Amino acid sequence: MSTATTTAPAHRLARALDTVLRSRWSVAVLGCAILLVALSAMSSQNGLSIFVANTHLAAFVAICAIGQMLVITTGDGAIDLSIPYGISLSVYVATILQQGEDARLPLAAGASLLVGLLVGLVNGFLVVVLRIPAIVATLAVGFMLDSIVNLLSNVPGRGQASSALQTIAKGSILGIPYVVLIAVVIAAVAAVFVWRSVPGLRLMAVGQNARAAHVAGLGPGGARLLAFAISGVLAALTGILLCGYSNGAFLGIGSTYLVASLAAVVIGGTLIAGGMPTVVGCLAGALFMTLIVTLSNTLSVPVGVRWIVQGGVIIAALALPRRRPRT
Amino acid sequence: MKSLKTLALAVAAATILGATACAPSTSPGSTESGAPGDSDAPSVVLSNSFIGNAWRKTMVEGVQAAADQALADGRISSFEVINANGEASEQISQIQAIILKQPDVLLVDPASPTALNGVIDQAVAAGIRVVSFDGNVETDSAYNLAPDWVGIGEKTAQSVVDNIGGKGNVLGVRGVAGTTIDDGQYQGWLNVLEKNPDVDLVGEVVGDWDQATAQTAVSSALSTLPDIDGVFVAGGSYGTAQAFEAAGRDIPVIYGGGEGVFLKWWQDQVAKDPSYVTESDSSGPSIGTAAFWIGVLLTEGVEFPKAMPYRTLTITNDNLDEWVEATPLDGIAQEEWNEEKVREVFAE
Numbered sequence: 001m002s003t004a005t006t007t008a009p010a011h012r013l014a015r016a017l018d019t020v021l022r023s024r025w026s027v028a029v030l031g032c033a034i035l036l037v038a039l040s041a042m043s044s045q046n047g048l049s050i051f052v053a054n055t056h057l058a059a060f061v062a063i064c065a066i067g068q069m070l071v072i073t074t075g076d077g078a079i080d081l082s083i084p085y086g087i088s089l090s091v092y093v094a095t096i097l098q099q100g101e102d103a104r105l106p107l108a109a110g111a112s113l114l115v116g117l118l119v120g121l122v123n124g125f126l127v128v129v130l131r132i133p134a135i136v137a138t139l140a141v142g143f144m145l146d147s148i149v150n151l152l153s154n155v156p157g158r159g160q161a162s163s164a165l166q167t168i169a170k171g172s173i174l175g176i177p178y179v180v181l182i183a184v185v186i187a188a189v190a191a192v193f194v195w196r197s198v199p200g201l202r203l204m205a206v207g208q209n210a211r212a213a214h215v216a217g218l219g220p221g222g223a224r225l226l227a228f229a230i231s232g233v234l235a236a237l238t239g240i241l242l243c244g245y246s247n248g249a250f251l252g253i254g255s256t257y258l259v260a261s262l263a264a265v266v267i268g269g270t271l272i273a274g275g276m277p278t279v280v281g282c283l284a285g286a287l288f289m290t291l292i293v294t295l296s297n298t299l300s301v302p303v304g305v306r307w308i309v310q311g312g313v314i315i316a317a318l319a320l321p322r323r324r325p326r327t
Numbered sequence: 328m329k330s331l332k333t334l335a336l337a338v339a340a341a342t343i344l345g346a347t348a349c350a351p352s353t354s355p356g357s358t359e360s361g362a363p364g365d366s367d368a369p370s371v372v373l374s375n376s377f378i379g380n381a382w383r384k385t386m387v388e389g390v391q392a393a394a395d396q397a398l399a400d401g402r403i404s405s406f407e408v409i410n411a412n413g414e415a416s417e418q419i420s421q422i423q424a425i426i427l428k429q430p431d432v433l434l435v436d437p438a439s440p441t442a443l444n445g446v447i448d449q450a451v452a453a454g455i456r457v458v459s460f461d462g463n464v465e466t467d468s469a470y471n472l473a474p475d476w477v478g479i480g481e482k483t484a485q486s487v488v489d490n491i492g493g494k495g496n497v498l499g500v501r502g503v504a505g506t507t508i509d510d511g512q513y514q515g516w517l518n519v520l521e522k523n524p525d526v527d528l529v530g531e532v533v534g535d536w537d538q539a540t541a542q543t544a545v546s547s548a549l550s551t552l553p554d555i556d557g558v559f560v561a562g563g564s565y566g567t568a569q570a571f572e573a574a575g576r577d578i579p580v581i582y583g584g585g586e587g588v589f590l591k592w593w594q595d596q597v598a599k600d601p602s603y604v605t606e607s608d609s610s611g612p613s614i615g616t617a618a619f620w621i622g623v624l625l626t627e628g629v630e631f632p633k634a635m636p637y638r639t640l641t642i643t644n645d646n647l648d649e650w651v652e653a654t655p656l657d658g659i660a661q662e663e664w665n666e667e668k669v670r671e672v673f674a675e
Contacts, residue, residue, distance in 0.1 A: 043551035053550035053574065057543060153384065156655065170573045242539065247569060248588065248657075251379050252537030290547065297532050297548040303504045306533070 024269030025281030028288050031267070031317050035291040042298055052175060054290045059183035060245070062286035064238040064257055065264035066190050067231030069282050071134075072265055073194070074224040075207030075274020078127065080231045081138040083261050085145035086119050087254035090239025092152040095249040099159040109165075112236045119145065120232020124225035153251055161244045169244030179241055183283070186234070191279040203227060207274030260289050267317050288317070368404040369431035369626040371619065374422050376438035377413040380536060381586070382659055386436070386461075386612035389661075393616045402623060405430075415442035422446045426453050432622035435459045435469070436615065440507045456625045460618035460637070461610070462507055467633055470625070472618050472673075474610045474637045476508050480515020480561075482639075483582045486606045487557040490580040494525030495556030498548065498579075500534040500541050502561040512561045529553065536562030538569075538588070545570035555579045564607070565589040568596075578603070585609025585640060585660040590651045597644065607642040611661030620669040630675040638672075 020026050040047035064083050071080045090112040097108035119141065126137035161169070168178050194200040203223040205213040210220050242253055266272055267288055268281025292313050296306040373390055377383055387408055394406035409425065411418040415438040425433060426449060433455050437443050444466040450457050451468040460472040487497060499516060502509040520528055530548045534541030541563025549555075549570060557580040558567055565588040568581050578596060583589045585607050596603050614637055621631055640662050642650045654660045 039551050044553045045551055050550045053546065057546055150378070153381070156657070160656070245569075245573070246539045246542055246566065248538075250537055250539040250566075251381070252535055253539035255535075255537075256540065256543065293544075294547045294550055297530060297544065298551045303501055303531060303533055 023280075024271075024276065024278045025284055026269075027317055028268045028281050028284035031288045032284055032291060035288065035295060039291065039295060039298060050294075052172075052177070054294055055180050055287060056172075056177040058283075058287040058290040059177065059179040060238055060242060061257065061260045061264055061289060062183040062283050063186055063241070064231075064235045065261040065268075065282050065286050066186055066279065067234035068261045069265045069268070069270050069277050069279070070190070070194070070203065070227040071224075071231045072270060072272060073207045073274055073277040074203055074220065074227045076210060076220065078134045078224055078227070078274065079138065079262075080123060080228060080235075081135065081258065082119060082123055082142035082145060083231065083235045084254035084256075084258040085142040085149065086116055086232055086235035087239040087242065087257055088149045088251070089119070089145045089152075090116055090236040091243045091246075091253050092149055092249045094165075094240045094243040095159060095161065096152065096155055098162050098165070098243070100162055102162045102164040105162045105164055109240050112240050113233055116232040116234075116236025116239075117229055118232070119235070120229040121225070123232065124228035127228065128221045128225050149251070153249070160248045161246075165240070165244035166247055167244075169241045179245075182241070186237075187279050187283055194277055194279070199223065199226060204275055204277070208276070260286070263289050263314055267314065368401055369623060370405040371403050371432040371434065371622060372406075372425050372428070372430045373408045373434040373436075373615070373619075374418060374425060375408060375410045375436045376415070376418045377436075378410040379413065381657055382536075382612050383436070385659055385661070386615040389613050390434070390615040390619050393619050393665075397619075397623065411438060413438060415439040419443060419446045422450060426450050426455065429453065430455060431626050433457045434615070434618050434622055435464070436461045437464050440465050456622060458618045458622045458625070460614050470621060470631055470633055470635070472614065472621060472635045472637050474614075474639055476511025477515045477518070479608060479610070479639060480512035480559075481519050482515070482608060483512065483561075484516040484519035484559050487559055487580050487582050488519060488523050488526050490604050490606075491526070491556040493523060496527050496529045496553060497557045497559060498545070498552065498555050499528055499531040500545060500558060500560045500563055500567050501531060502534065502536045504533055509561055516559050528559075529555070534561070534563035534566065538563050538566035538586070540566070542566030542570045542573075546573060549574045549576060558582060560584060565592055568592050580605050583607025583609075583642065585611065585642065585654075587651075587654040587656045587658045587660070590642065590647065590654055590660065591656060594647055594651050597647070604644050607660070608639045609660055610637060611640050612659055613661040613664045617664040617669050617673070620664065620666050621673060624666070624669065624674065629670065631673055632675055635673050
């Protein structure tokens with residue numbers, strides 16, 4: 001009797017720990033914790049401010065990574081490599097239409113999101129209808145977007161971001177950056193969508209076993225098209241926020257988001273084969289990628305060797321033995 | 328039936344891929360005006376290694392404008408721009424194709440100081456006058472018009488060190504890692520740091536000569552760095568300034584690279600804090616126009632030395648206002664080059 005009462009909480013703790021360890025996102029969360037402790041130890045800044053500053057940067061990655069996660073979840077090699085180019089295009093469209101005026105922000109943001117939706121639908125069309133492998137189709141679309149961005153960069157006097165957008169992208173409330181709040185809200189919506197809505201569940205079913213889903217009357221086409229469309233819109237949203245953050249459009253603005261968005265998804269624990277997303281992992285993965293960059297910026301590692309350090313940490317994180325998740 | 332459909336899809340895919348694969352080298356990069364050989368005037372081709380930033384765009388536009396005028400005046404018979412994707416291998420194959428067309432003058436903004444040596448020697452052997460500018464090429468068969476990057480790095484660092492009073496913490500924002508330009512500037516910083524032991528380089532980030540990339544990198548580094556007094560910048564001064572503002576840090580002495588947005592920010596910063604003093608240095612995209620005139624004049628028998636150090640344009644607090652006026656927000660401050668000035672400054 002007495003043994004039972006003492007073991008019960010311990011047992012419950014062990015079970016909770018087990019659940020955490022078995023979850024797909026545990027590695028990313030643990031990795032973030034380790035990196036944060038390491039950075040705090042190395043820095044004269046306090047841990048909380050390091051956390052907030054890096055979360056702010058990670059939020060931009062997280063928003064487009066959630067789109068990437070949904071695409072990857074539909075399985076069959078689905079991936080969106082047009083994200084960095086979609087981001088750049090959105091930055092240019094938003095900047096040019098905004099002309100630094102708050103009154104024009106809704107128009108600029110609306111147009112950017114619409115362009116993003118269109119890009120996503122084109123990706124979806126190529127992959128779903130024309131059956132071009134996603135890795136090729138989305139890269140080809142990306143190159144086209146890149147050319148359009150090059151043309152847009154010749155628009156003279158393209159101006160800056162409106163002050164309202166700058167406040168949203170750079171500012172914070174009660175110490176929490178607005179961009180982080182936006183990323184968290186999107187993540188919550190994405191989680192509800194994936195786990196609770198019919199289209200979301202269909203998206204996962206298609207990714208887990210396209211044939212079984214087909215037998216059950218679920219074609220993969222609609223779900224995949226939807227995922228690409230959402231990814232296009234989220235890349236555009238990332239671009240709009242980056243326009244405010246950088247106060248204008250610059251050619252290299254989207255370039256770091258290809259690797260970052262993919263790595264955030266994979267390190268977060270989303271199955272690259274599809275069918276098993278994790279939104280929490282996606283957020284943690286984005287923060288992890290940002291912290292790695294900060295780590296290599298903080299350590300006095302020679303510039304040329306930094307990519308080796310970053311690549312090494314990513315591989316180490318992925319190679320960590322994972323306990324078999326419950327399915 | 329099925330194989331027909333597969334074939335059709337394959338063709339469609341190949342078309343799309345083909346169109347985009349060619350995109351960097353043809354549209355919108357390649358523009359041709361005039362036809363070679365329609366007069367005795369020389370034909371000119373510009374091989375540009377990379378078109379991905381405002382500097383290169385301004386450079387190409389400047390050369391194009393000078394060429395259009397020269398075409399109208401009958402000084403040249405044709406002009407063509409061929410842009411590569413930043414890779415030496417692509418630029419080499421483009422130059423090989425250019426050699427077959429036998430232009431009189433080849434202007435090269437090189438992707439690498441060494442990789443292009445062979446193909447440039449081939450071009451010179453084929454009777455083409457090659458003028459390399461912006462970055463050096465090591466072969467001495469070409470005319471080299473390039474800034475002294477180590478000297479520019481030293482100037483950057485010395486200016487910042489002087490403006491922070493000879494001691495304090497500095498941050499370095501580097502350009503594209505592994506390029507001669509970046510390595511040269513970095514060496515210049517180190518030379519100055521060696522003579523100033525009270526100045527600590529507490530962090531280095533890679534900004535890729537891009538405002539947005541520099542901003543993200545500096546923001547990331549600032550999350551752990553102590554107070555910063557000055558920033559050595561090889562590219563991305565405006566992004567650097569924005570990162571400090573976004574982090575709510577005191578604004579350090581940030582060295583400028585002649586970007587219109589930075590000059591405007593600097594002017595606003597001086598309005599807020601009249602004691603804010605810094606400098607800006609830019610090699611200026613108009614270097615392409617200088618190279619163009621050197622090439623044209625070479626065909627007319629004017630002699631130039633093989634190595635021509637290019638001077639930079641320095642902006643200080645004193646002449647800031649006039650340069651803000653003269654420089655568009657998305658442009659880079661640059662001095663005007665024309666035929667007379669090129670003769671005066673560079674000709675033997």
